[in-house]
Amino acid sequence: MPLRETEALVLRTYRLGEADKIASLFTRQLGRLRAVAAGAQRPKSRYGGMLEPLSYIRLWIFERENRDLLRINSAELLESFFDMQKDYRLQVAAQFVAEVADRFLPEREVNDRAFRLVLAVLRTMKQSGETNRPLVYFDYWLLRLGGFLPDFGHCTSCGRGLADAPVYYAAGFEGLLCEDCRPPQAMLFTARERLARVVERCQATLSHWTGEEESAGDLREVRHFFEELIEAHLERKLVTRPLLDEV
Amino acid sequence: MKDYAEPLARLIDELKRLPGIGQKSAQRIAFHLERASPEEAERLARAILDAKEKIKLCSLCNNLTEQDPCEYCTDARRDQEVVCVVETPYNLISVEKTREFHGLYHVLHGALSPLQGIGPEQLKLKNLIERLKGGKIRELIVATNPNVEGEATAIYLSKLIKPLGIKVTRIAMGIPVGSELEFADEVTMLKAIEGRREI
DSSP states (O other): OOOEEEEEEEEEEEEETTTEEEEEEEETTTEEEEEEETTTTSTTOTTTTTTSTTOEEEEEEEOOTTOSSEEEEEEEEEEOOTTGGGSHHHHHHHHHHHHHHHHHSOBTOOOHHHHHHHHHHHHHHHHHOOOHHHHHHHHHHHHHHTTOOOOTTBOTTTOOBOTTSOOEEOTTOSSOBOTTTOOTTOEEOOOHHHHHHHHHHTTSOGGGOOOOSSOHHHHHHHHHHHHHHHHHHHTSOOSSHHHHHHO | OOSSOHHHHHHHHHHHTSTTOOHHHHHHHHHHHHHSOHHHHHHHHHHHHHHHHHOEEOTTTOOEESSSSOHHHHOTTSEEEEEEEESSHHHHHHHHHTSOOOEEEEEOSSOOBGGGTBOGGGSSOHHHHHHHHTSOOOEEEEOOOSSHHHHHHHHHHHHHHGGGTOEEEEOOOSOOTTOOGGGOOHHHHHHHHHTOOOO
16 A cells, blocks of 8 residues: 655544554544554654654555554654643643544545644644633634534524524534523523624634733633534533633 | 353453453453363452452552552651652552662552543542641652653642642653664654753
């Protein structure tokens, strides 16, 4: 089988037997896939720190007939996010990005825009040490690129225009809800104006959004709402989300 | 018709739950046990039950032990002022094998790993802080794994413990003995340079 070269972000790794690892990778040219890194658990492994979560690497990979998993032939490190993740707050935020990408992106579907998004978000976190703004930007664009961003002007259940009426959101629903459609556990969504501002900011690149206009509290509320939407689409709870709320 | 008789199928199913054991290995072990003498099979079963019944966590260091406190914590010859923090009980064995460390241990039973849902609450930190507040300990060596999770845990511990006036050190990271610089990646090389020492 021919070797294929691609850039990739390591989303996570699992142990395989005593010496190997399975890496979940988001590759630029082949989409999200899983591959075996032979000998990666050994102390003298040629991979060293390359397979640590969120490493940006170039790898040479090949596929074998009748095997689900690809095999990594060799790799080189392009950019490391190892030191950034020494800070527990940034580690949680970065691994939230990894978990969402791992669960949200379809397997073997090339998505260059999502790849650039993840990389830009990680670089912003590394440079600024900030988490709220990059995560809001990540959530918004991932939902939009996936085609799951709802129309915030209409009730997601009945389609009625929401105008200035009170709006609600609840776990498991894929957008905002009107008074009539809200389930008993729904929460009043008070951040509509902030949401509109954030959506406007997200139209520019992340480096152009200075974040001075929004307080951390404002951003957190909008982020929570986006996270609810992501969980509603995944139909499962994210493991990293409760930890993100604690830091 | 079933592939195997019910007791054998049940044994294979149970063996498959063990880490690193797949269908083929489970079958091989099950057939080996089937061929073994009853005494041999009973010895294995007794060993598993004994380990489950008699082994508990040391109330001081969280190491796996038969007696509480464990033999490391009760050994008066060990340096009571230095504590080495490790992630798992088998990491403790790796440090102990060097025969160069004579202090005490503390086992965290994990490292900060958001992807596995492990935060500070899930680690055995409470009794570590209580031990440190006792005032006898002057140095804490953090020997967590040299990966993202281990590093984050080390930094978290250092922020938590330094205000108590205790020296916090980290084991060195870098090039493994016997390997060659040519094959070292940038992260490993950087760690090796950062951790250099005067000779």
